[in-house]
Amino acid sequence: MLKYTELVLDHFKNPRNLGRIENPDAEATEGSIACGDMMTVYLKIEDNRIVDIKFESYGCAANIATASMMTEVVKGLTLEEAKKITWKDIVERLGGLPPVKYHCSNLAIDTLRKAISAYEESLVGR
Amino acid sequence: MRVYLDHAATTRVFDEVAQETVKFFTQFYGNSSSLHSHGYEAKRLYEEARSKIAKHLNVETEEIYFTSGGTESDNIAIRGFLKANHPEGGHIITTQIEHPAVLELTRQLEKEGYSVTYLEPTTGGYVTPEDFRKAIRRDTVLASIMWVNNETGVIQPIEEISRIAREHGIVLHSDAVQAIGKIKIDARLVDMLSASGHKFYAPKGCGFLYVSKRVKVEPIMYGGGHERGLRSGTENVPGACAMALALEIIEKNYEVWSEKVKRFKEKILRAIEDIPDHHVNGSNTIFSHISVSFKNVLGETLATALDMNGISVSTASACSSHHGTRRSHVLEAMQLEDWMIDGAIRISLGYDNSEDEIEYFVNVLSREVNRLRRMS
Numbered sequence: 396m397l398k399y400t401e402l403v404l405d406h407f408k409n410p411r412n413l414g415r416i417e418n419p420d421a422e423a424t425e426g427s428i429a430c431g432d433m434m435t436v437y438l439k440i441e442d443n444r445i446v447d448i449k450f451e452s453y454g455c456a457a458n459i460a461t462a463s464m465m466t467e468v469v470k471g472l473t474l475e476e477a478k479k480i481t482w483k484d485i486v487e488r489l490g491g492l493p494p495v496k497y498h499c500s501n502l503a504i505d506t507l508r509k510a511i512s513a514y515e516e517s518l519v520g521r
Numbered sequence: 522m523r524v525y526l527d528h529a530a531t532t533r534v535f536d537e538v539a540q541e542t543v544k545f546f547t548q549f550y551g552n553s554s555s556l557h558s559h560g561y562e563a564k565r566l567y568e569e570a571r572s573k574i575a576k577h578l579n580v581e582t583e584e585i586y587f588t589s590g591g592t593e594s595d596n597i598a599i600r601g602f603l604k605a606n607h608p609e610g611g612h613i614i615t616t617q618i619e620h621p622a623v624l625e626l627t628r629q630l631e632k633e634g635y636s637v638t639y640l641e642p643t644t645g646g647y648v649t650p651e652d653f654r655k656a657i658r659r660d661t662v663l664a665s666i667m668w669v670n671n672e673t674g675v676i677q678p679i680e681e682i683s684r685i686a687r688e689h690g691i692v693l694h695s696d697a698v699q700a701i702g703k704i705k706i707d708a709r710l711v712d713m714l715s716a717s718g719h720k721f722y723a724p725k726g727c728g729f730l731y732v733s734k735r736v737k738v739e740p741i742m743y744g745g746g747h748e749r750g751l752r753s754g755t756e757n758v759p760g761a762c763a764m765a766l767a768l769e770i771i772e773k774n775y776e777v778w779s780e781k782v783k784r785f786k787e788k789i790l791r792a793i794e795d796i797p798d799h800h801v802n803g804s805n806t807i808f809s810h811i812s813v814s815f816k817n818v819l820g821e822t823l824a825t826a827l828d829m830n831g832i833s834v835s836t837a838s839a840c841s842s843h844h845g846t847r848r849s850h851v852l853e854a855m856q857l858e859d860w861m862i863d864g865a866i867r868i869s870l871g872y873d874n875s876e877d878e879i880e881y882f883v884n885v886l887s888r889e890v891n892r893l894r895r896m897s
Contacts, residue, residue: 397825404829413896432819433897453817453897456825 400490406460411467414449421514425506432458436510443474457496461485461503523831524878529869535722538763545759553756567758570765577768578708586748587761590728591698592622594715598694601738611662616640616648617854644855646675646803653682664693668700672837672851673803674810683710702771712736723767727760778872783808785870785879792883800861814864818893826889835867
């Protein structure tokens, strides 16, 4: 198996904010079963601030851990702040990932950004 | 608890083999090519090992050549045969499910002008004798068909293929790395056969190649002319003797041990039956091997989860690059559904596993599959 840090394994074993939000203000799914990893992010937003976030994942341990860490990091942030979080921030927080797994941390950020965009687009339509 | 269920990757050297082998480092350390008593002593033990292995395979002593392992044996057999008999080119038949030691070599041979047919397996993971017969051309000179597949454990129909190859005068090589020490095989069914010591409780870095006396093979590496000129390099006396002893131990305990492993496999399969939405990959598999996939759980993720519980299994597919997933060429060739390919884990049992270990494993397995399924 790939060598993961203790923190990555902890997030894999006990993912934070796992599950779905009923009637979310925004949600997005990224990745595909065919490429291996797929995840969904649900957001609850009040006054441009992420007040709740949950995720579901069909992915590898690195994907689950980065998604879990990402939700911890962005919960409570404003949308503008959340958009500035990068995959590098998440990976550093986790104490690093094997290089072949960097793309998994990208997926967590991509899905978050997609969910935020979906929220912003829904506002325009209102 | 730590449980090792990856015996198809490598095995723990038998205690008795490890203890005996130490003697070759400290007591019988002579160079078996040397002309003095230290050398003679080593040479005698080395040749004894050769004849024991020959007997195990039901072939003649002079037909066994010691090598560094499976990859080298495959390379000497295939390239050495072509070099000696068909340097101008020709047609080779192999399978899509071979180990890279054969597949990468045949791809290289294609670049050098040989033509190669890669037989497609059924969804059960075996190639058929009918497909083999159909692939034969007038210029077919060699076939290389593995005895047991390393990912699925599927036993290939070597006996029937052997008959067809003989009818057509095609020389047949088999990579038997996953078969030796597990199933009783008659090496005379083929003309050349590769084996690797560390797959049957001997150390890494030793293996052997059987070449029938009827077949001419040229060396691919040059030097002091060891192994009757076929494989130069100082003789690995500890490795050779360790392999002979390991096979002897297996033969002595075979009935009891193989029955035990069969029972373990049945127990695991029963536990798998209780988990919904699974697929056991491959049919007619060897008694020590299970490849299984669970829907909505990536094999890589499950293997990591098991590893966290001290259990070592392996996975053939992994998401490892930006471009997607590195997938098992074997399961893809079997044309299984996506979830079966991405979900597969390989459980390979060994003679040294215990009842308690299997009990622990089946409990952790169902718990982790359920846990991971709740995430998606």
